[in-house]
Amino acid sequence: MLKRVFMAPDPGRVRLRFAARAVLGIGCAVVVCGLAGHSLTGAVAGGLAALLALFTVTDATVRGQAVTTALLPVVGLPVLTAAAALHDHPVARDLTFLAVVGAGxxxxxxxxxxxxxxxxxxxxxxxxxxLHAGTGQLPELYAAVLLSVLTAAAVRFGLWCYERRLPPAPVPAPPAGTGLARATTRQAVQATAGxxxxxxxxxxxxxxxxYWAVGATWWIFVNTTSRGETLVRGFRRVLGTLIGIGLGxxxxxxxxxxxxPTAVLVAVCVFGIFYTAAVSYTWMMLWVTLLAELLYGLLGVLEPGLLALRLAExxxxAVGAVLAVLFVLPITTHAVTDAWIQRALRCVHACTAEAAxxxxxxxDADPAGRVAELEQLLGRVRLSVAPLVHPLTPMSARKRRARRVLALLDDCAREIRGLVAVAADPEASHDARLAAACWRVEAAVEALTGGKDLPVTDRPLAEEPALAHLHGLERALAELATPLRAPSGSRLVGA
Incomplete structure (x- = not known):
């Protein structure tokens, strides 16, 4: 697990920058709240608002990120008002909370x-x-949220806007549909029930x-689509929480x-949350749990019994999420996995075309953004395939095929990264054989995504780095045909 987290590919050091900027942005937000004379409660609220502003905003362009960041208080402050106003009215508060879950x-x-x-x-x-916020605290909380979001935005779009130099990767959307066939609609019903x-x-x-229990259910549903993904994520959340409690x-x-010392450890936790989020949900939850424990320590209520209660909640x-995905409008793992694999393969072709x-x-050709998009798509493939490769999965044949698919897709990503590195060399020159090799990659992707037979070609050995990476791509794509087109009883996707 350690190797997966700390040795995972980080093109352009995006995860490292993401985490370092978060520490800076949240630290500045807390300092600004302190200078404004806010209490510890206000500083905690402001720090969490800054964390969310830096963590959740993932639009594909800097302009889009700025617009979304500006809209956060527009959505958040009315919800904060409702939560505080209903604090002493449990039934209305609970129903409103569930409505926020479904709408969210x-x-x-x-x-x-x-x-x-x-x-x-x-x-x-x-x-x-x-924070057990009441209406009397609202003015301070309003100011803390606004100041913190503004401070986080100043860091993100002014002081350290690395997206202007590094093309941001678009966040993949879940498979579409209409009505109850739409994944987001079914998930809204599931999340509300859970x-x-x-x-x-x-x-x-x-x-x-x-509210810890409701929060656990919510975050298990975030960035998952299928039944299997949600089950695995629930297991990882409990595991990460358990390890985090032990560390706490x-x-x-x-x-x-x-x-x-608490402030130093809070900064470490923030860095850990942002750095590990893309590669390990268990590790992210470890840092989230430790962060919550440190905040409770600052508020003066941390003791071992509270940690046991957190684990129970x-x-x-997790049980609520599991019951919901099993019995309320379930979404099968196989359909979602197939959709993500097909999108990843098409991105492989797009990366190849841009590099060529x-x-x-x-x-104007710039494959760097496509590479980042491919990394995100492969992350979604790994998430969707996780139930099939889990140690407790009883279907050994499907587990082997899933692992083979992941290994070959990783091979594709490695060859793409090498090809892009070659293309970035200003001394690299055009070679007529590149067009033919790229055409073969395109044909292989179309065959895999369209159900056709893969073309049989005579691929000569190549000494040039670009051609070597393209031929490596061809080999990986050709080998993918076997696990993706297995007999229906043991097929990885489409079953």
Missing amino acids: VHARRWGPRGHSLGVFAFMTFFVAQF AGFALVVGQLISGQRW LLVAVPLHGAPA TGVG ARLAGVP
């Missing part, structure tokens, strides 16, 4: 902006429960910390909320 998930149908606004709305309600279960059972366990007993509890939330155009001297 359904908003994903509008792409990255809808996803960001939905997450911010949910987390605003959640943070109000976390959150309802978590809310009721969570309140039976604790009248004060019940060793680190957070002995600190007793001491400000200086997380388990309830760059080598041919086309001035």
Whole structure:
């Protein structure tokens, strides 16, 4: 697991920049709240608002990111008002919370902006429960949220806007559909049902910390589509929380909320959350859990019994998510996996075409953005295939095929990265054989995504780096035909 997290490919050091900028942006937001005279509660609310502004906004362009960031308070402040106003009216509060859950998930149908606004709305309600916010605290909380989002935006779009130099990768949207066939609609119903279960059972366990269970259900549904993805994510959330609680007993509890060391560890946790989010949900949850423990230490309420309660509430939330995806409008793993694999293969062709155009001297050709998009798509493939390669999966033949597909797709990504590196060399020149090799890659992708037979070609050995990477791509694509077209009883996708 350590190797997967710290040795995972990071083209352009995007994850490293993402994490470092988050520490800077959130740190500045907390400092600004302190200078404005806000209490510890206001500073915590502001820091969490800045974290969400930096973490959830994933539009494909800097302009789009700026617009979404500006809309966060427009969505969040009314939700914060409702949460505070309903604090002493449990039934109305609970029904409103479930409505926010359903609307937040359904908003994903509008792409990255809808996803960001939905997450911010949910987390605003959640943070109000976390801080036990009442109407008397609203002016301070309004100011803290606005100042923190503004500060985070100043860091993101002014002080450290690396997206202007590195093309941002578009966030892949889930497979589309209409009505109840649309994944986001089905997930909205599932998430609301799962959150309802978590809310009721969570309140039976604790009248004060019940919202942890609802939060666990919510975050298990984030960035998942199929039944299998959600089950695996639920397992990883519980595992990450368990490890984080163990670490908290060793680190957070002995600190007793001491400000200086706690601030340093909070910065480490923020970095860990942002750096590991794209490669390991278990590790991300470890850092999230430790961050929550440190914040409770600052608020003066951290003790071992609270950590045990957090684990219990997380388990309830995971059970709620599992029951919802199993029995409420389930979405099969195979259909989703097939959609992501097909999109990844088409991106392989697009990367190849951009790199070849760059080598041919086309001035506007820039494959770097396509490579980042491919990395994101492969991440979605790994997420969707995770249930098939899990150690507890009983279908050994399908598990072997899934692992083979992942290995070959990783081969494709490695060859693409090498090809793009060659294309970036200003001394690289056009070679007539590139066009033929790229055509063969295109034909192979069309065959795999369209159900046709792969073309049989005589691929000569090549010493030139660009051709070597293209021929490596051809080999990987040709080998993918076997696991993707297995007999229906053991096929990886389409079953």
